[in-house]
Amino acid sequence: MIDLARTPLRALNRELHAPAGDAYEVLNPRGAHAVAAGLCHAVAVEIRGHVGYYCAGMNQLARVTVHGNAGVGVAENMMSGLVRVRGDASQSAGATAHGGLLVVEGSASMRCGTSLKGADVVVGGDIGAMSAFMAQAGRIVACGDAAEALGDSIYEARVYVRGKVASLGADCVEKEVRDEHRAEVAALLAAAGFEHDPRDFRRYGSARRLYHFTRGNTY
Amino acid sequence: MCGIVGLHLRDPELHPCLGRLLTSMLAGVAERGPDSAGVAVYGDRRRCPEGYAAVSLLDAPPDLPVPGALVTEAGDTTVVAAPLPVEELLAAVTGARVVGAGTEVTIYKGTGRPLDLARTYDLADARGWQGLAHTRMATESQVTAEGCHPFSVGPDQCLVHNGSFANHASIRRELVAAGVAFDSENDSEVGARFVAARLAAGEDLDKALRALCERFDGFYTLLVTSADGFAVVRDAIACKPAVIAETPRWVAMASEFRALAELPGIDDARIWEPEPERVYAWQW
Amino acid sequence: MTLRESATFDRPTIAAIQRAAETGVYDIRGWGAKRSVPHFDDLLFLGASLSRYPLEGYRERCGTDVVLGGRHATAPLHLDIPVTIAGMSFGSLSAQAKEALGRGASEMGTSTTTGDGGMTPEERGQSRTLVYQYLPSRYGMNRDHLHAADAIEVVLGQGAKPGGGGMLLGQKIGDRVAAMRTLPAGIDQRSACRHPDWTGPDDLAIKILELREITDWRPPVYVKIGATRAYYDVKLAVAAGADVVVVDGMQGGTAATQEVFIEHVGIPILAALPQAVQALRELGVHRTVQLVVSGGIRTGADVAKAMAMGADAVAIGTAALIALGDNAPRYAADYAALGSAAGFYDFQDGRDPAGITTQDPELAARLDPVEGGRRVANYLRVLTQEAQTLARACGKAHLRNLEPEDLVALTVEAAAMARVPLAGTTWIPGT
Numbered sequence: 001m002i003d004l005a006r007t008p009l010r011a012l013n014r015e016l017h018a019p020a021g022d023a024y025e026v027l028n029p030r031g032a033h034a035v036a037a038g039l040c041h042a043v044a045v046e047i048r049g050h051v052g053y054y055c056a057g058m059n060q061l062a063r064v065t066v067h068g069n070a071g072v073g074v075a076e077n078m079m080s081g082l083v084r085v086r087g088d089a090s091q092s093a094g095a096t097a098h099g100g101l102l103v104v105e106g107s108a109s110m111r112c113g114t115s116l117k118g119a120d121v122v123v124g125g126d127i128g129a130m131s132a133f134m135a136q137a138g139r140i141v142a143c144g145d146a147a148e149a150l151g152d153s154i155y156e157a158r159v160y161v162r163g164k165v166a167s168l169g170a171d172c173v174e175k176e177v178r179d180e181h182r183a184e185v186a187a188l189l190a191a192a193g194f195e196h197d198p199r200d201f202r203r204y205g206s207a208r209r210l211y212h213f214t215r216g217n218t219y
Numbered sequence: 220m221c222g223i224v225g226l227h228l229r230d231p232e233l234h235p236c237l238g239r240l241l242t243s244m245l246a247g248v249a250e251r252g253p254d255s256a257g258v259a260v261y262g263d264r265r266r267c268p269e270g271y272a273a274v275s276l277l278d279a280p281p282d283l284p285v286p287g288a289l290v291t292e293a294g295d296t297t298v299v300a301a302p303l304p305v306e307e308l309l310a311a312v313t314g315a316r317v318v319g320a321g322t323e324v325t326i327y328k329g330t331g332r333p334l335d336l337a338r339t340y341d342l343a344d345a346r347g348w349q350g351l352a353h354t355r356m357a358t359e360s361q362v363t364a365e366g367c368h369p370f371s372v373g374p375d376q377c378l379v380h381n382g383s384f385a386n387h388a389s390i391r392r393e394l395v396a397a398g399v400a401f402d403s404e405n406d407s408e409v410g411a412r413f414v415a416a417r418l419a420a421g422e423d424l425d426k427a428l429r430a431l432c433e434r435f436d437g438f439y440t441l442l443v444t445s446a447d448g449f450a451v452v453r454d455a456i457a458c459k460p461a462v463i464a465e466t467p468r469w470v471a472m473a474s475e476f477r478a479l480a481e482l483p484g485i486d487d488a489r490i491w492e493p494e495p496e497r498v499y500a501w502q503w
Numbered sequence: 504m505t506l507r508e509s510a511t512f513d514r515p516t517i518a519a520i521q522r523a524a525e526t527g528v529y530d531i532r533g534w535g536a537k538r539s540v541p542h543f544d545d546l547l548f549l550g551a552s553l554s555r556y557p558l559e560g561y562r563e564r565c566g567t568d569v570v571l572g573g574r575h576a577t578a579p580l581h582l583d584i585p586v587t588i589a590g591m592s593f594g595s596l597s598a599q600a601k602e603a604l605g606r607g608a609s610e611m612g613t614s615t616t617t618g619d620g621g622m623t624p625e626e627r628g629q630s631r632t633l634v635y636q637y638l639p640s641r642y643g644m645n646r647d648h649l650h651a652a653d654a655i656e657v658v659l660g661q662g663a664k665p666g667g668g669g670m671l672l673g674q675k676i677g678d679r680v681a682a683m684r685t686l687p688a689g690i691d692q693r694s695a696c697r698h699p700d701w702t703g704p705d706d707l708a709i710k711i712l713e714l715r716e717i718t719d720w721r722p723p724v725y726v727k728i729g730a731t732r733a734y735y736d737v738k739l740a741v742a743a744g745a746d747v748v749v750v751d752g753m754q755g756g757t758a759a760t761q762e763v764f765i766e767h768v769g770i771p772i773l774a775a776l777p778q779a780v781q782a783l784r785e786l787g788v789h790r791t792v793q794l795v796v797s798g799g800i801r802t803g804a805d806v807a808k809a810m811a812m813g814a815d816a817v818a819i820g821t822a823a824l825i826a827l828g829d830n831a832p833r834y835a836a837d838y839a840a841l842g843s844a845a846g847f848y849d850f851q852d853g854r855d856p857a858g859i860t861t862q863d864p865e866l867a868a869r870l871d872p873v874e875g876g877r878r879v880a881n882y883l884r885v886l887t888q889e890a891q892t893l894a895r896a897c898g899k900a901h902l903r904n905l906e907p908e909d910l911v912a913l914t915v916e917a918a919a920m921a922r923v924p925l926a927g928t929t930w931i932p933g934t
């Protein structure tokens with residue numbers, strides 16, 4: 001148990017980088033930045049309260065749970081492991097994440113999964129504007145709605161939305177949902193712990209019209 | 220480039236705590252703007268009693284010819300309150316550098332560490348019903364008290380800005396051509412003057428800020444307050460952070476959540492991030 | 504009848520208009536600005552004579568080492584020479600070229616830098632000191648590599664394209680490059696102009712904090728900016744917590760950028776350097792936060808002049824590629840086949856005859872990394888010797904003791920930009 005009201009952030013992260021135990025509880029984060037950033041061992045970290053920017057940034061192997069809201073860039077560039085936010089996540093949740101699973105039980109704000117590079121992001125509520133911007137690989141599942149410009153300039157990432165999509169960004173189109181996609185959604189929902197019918201989700205991805213630079217390219 | 224906090228207290232029982240709450244909020248954004256800080260307090264009767272008007276001045280000359288005035292010195296700022304209409308009080312202090320005027324608002328600006336400045340302003344003991352603060356990391360101008368936000372260019376109005384406008388020079392030229400005078404080279408002042416002109420023409424905060432979104436290019440998270448309003452807006456890309464929280468007792472906004480962490484009842488507040496180009500306005 | 508060419512519509516302009524009309528897309532190329540801009544050539548050193556005493560050229564010591572990044576990092580870099588290799592991506596360059604740069608730099612005790620495409624084992628293996636770039640695209644960004652890095656360079660921009668992202672054409676997105684960047688092979692790859700999870704100095708401060716927390720405050724954190732409003736940007740980089748600031752002038756090279764960007768955005772390093780130094784001095788951190796400059800560094804004279812103006816070190820890109828064999832006349836026929844010529848080839852497509860800016864395995868195999876490394880080391884050696892020669896002539900036992908007062912300008916423009924007097928006068932325009 002580490003109380004951030006008494007222990008400096010640097011000491012917390014140092015301990016978590018070379019952990020003596022395999023389960024930690026972090027108290028009083030109060031919006032602090034870079035809490036549990038750069039972990040690289042299969043430890044479990046329970047953070048009791050709201051965190052600031054870049055919580056669990058670059059996470060590798062660790063299972064980090066935020067019992068509260070997360071600030072900008074939670075699990076940014078995650079490599080592997082599991083990051084779960086019990087509340088809402090701010091902008092750029094899971095930005096550029098390469099692997100692992102990010103679960104946001106509440107809603108995620110703008111630019112969720114921006115430049116995603118292979119990780120999975122499952123959001124219980126809505127995702128904000130410009131989510132999945134330039135997302136290269138990986139999957140984003142939103143159980144609620146998606147705001148404007150979903151999937152702008154998206155590459156090979158797949159996006160599933162259960163609710164309404166306010167608008168699609170450049171080169172993002174709705175795609176047919178086949179059995180393999182429903183199975184994929186079912187598996188992600190199960191991993192995240194949400195009980196929705198996979199058949200309620202629609203799939204979005206790249207029309208691949210911006211892959212080559214030609215005079216037809218308009219943004 | 221900076222930190223913003225703002226708090227509107229709906230519950231009069233909290234009015235005596237405004238200063239303490241605002242100080243804790245300021246602490247939460249101190250690192251975002253280590254150069255300087257400005258604060259606005261609405262309804263602080265210690266400094267602007269009922270029936271008085273107040274002007275906030277920078278580097279005020281020692282003997283201002285205002286009979287019966289209540290004068291508060293706070294670092295670079297001097298607040299002069301008197302039982303006069305605002306225009307008469309302003310006329311009486313001609314020559315001084317006015318950074319705010321009205322019957323509700325008192326404004327404090329200075330350079331240095333935000334929390335030191337909060338002490339200079341005696342913020343912790345302030346009472347009132349609304350307040351906002353801004354910590355600044357100067358981008359393209361010098362660190363001076365003048366450059367501090369809030370920009371208050373209309374009666375009881377305040378604007379604080381995080382970001383940078385991209386076409387402010389052109390809008391400044393238009394406003395100047397229309398007869399508006401400027402105090403600084405700061406891009407945020409252009410936003411404040413633009414909003415003030417709209418409000419003076421009878422628009423409400425919502426309408427004025429929607430006009431601002433139409434006209435201004437670049438990046439901004441803005442908090443704009445007046446004697447009867449509290450409003451937040453962000454640009455279309457919404458790069459700069461903002462969090463709003465609301466309970467039956469108060470409405471608050473901040474650049475980062477940690478500035479809200481100490482507010483009473485925060486655990487049960489509705490907390491969300493403003494969407495791009497959507498104006499969130501509370502008017503009463 | 505005498506033919507008269509228009510100065511306004513000269514032949515390159517006419518060709519550009521015709522090319523635009525033909526294709527409907529703007530021109531993308533590599534290299535840096537090709538127009539002439541005020542540069543270090545417009546400065547001269549005042550060697551010692553009677554009023555000051557020179558050092559003996561071949562015998563007396565003239566130190567060249569530099570420490571970078573001691574402000575906050577617990578493991579600053581100790582380099583033997585103040586000339587570093589700038590960030591150039593694996594993708595824009597072949598793996599062999601990256602390895603050769605690492606070998607050459609390591610032999611001379613200096614650093615190399617990754618680029619917009621991640622870290623390759625070849626380059627990590629062969630680089631004694633490797634700076635790992637943290638770019639908007641985050642291609643290949645990886646926690647283990649962050650830990651394997653000797654320093655981290657947060658890239659905001661490049662001199663060739665301040666405010667712009669990248670566009671690497673599909674010919675260079677071979678399978679390995681595509682896999683490292685998590686992209687489909689063969690696509691024209693766009694990279695972002697802003698970082699995905701922060702903008703502005705207030706948020707950069709938090710990003711730098713995160714990078715330091717992840718790496719336990721060991722490696723130095725550089726911030727690289729393209730030269731525009733250098734005075735303000737350097738101040739803000741320092742405020743955000745940088746250990747080292749890198750300022751890249753408009754002449755700086757690029758792998759692929761819009762021609763209009765290369766030629767029309769940013770300011771020359773000659774104009775940016777005094778602004779950067781002024782910013783550091785005003786903050787009281789000149790020499791505490793080190794300044795690395797780049798953009799058109801070619802000779803030891805450029806190195807010495809940059810240092811005299813207040814830089815702690817320089818970085819080279821294009822010149823290092825030329826040292827490797829880029830634009831060598833021995834490939835004249837190949838260049839002609841591409842519609843180019845030795846001396847004109849600007850990396851615009853992936854078929855570099857010298858095997859440097861290519862992902863074509865056969866072409867890349869033309870570059871032997873060991874031989875390439877030897878050439879790079881030789882070139883770095885000459886740059887250093889030349890800089891030492893000039894420093895000794897000014898009576899300095901260490902390169903870092905060169906000063907602006909050792910310089911004069913040949914032109915009014917250079918005097919105004921570099922803030923040194925016009926030769927033979929005490930006049931610094933604008934002061």
Ligand SMILES: Cc1cc2nc3c(=O)[nH]c(=O)nc-3n(C[C@H](O)[C@H](O)[C@H](O)COP(=O)(O)O)c2cc1C
Binds near residue numbers: 751
């Ligand atoms: C082929 C090539 C690739 C480059 N790739 C990158 C890159 O990935 N990231 C970066 O910050 N700069 C990149 N640059 C710019 C260099 O880091 C450096 O700023 C520039 O080359 C310095 O100017 P010079 O070429 O005149 O020496 C690249 C330059 C070249 C020539």
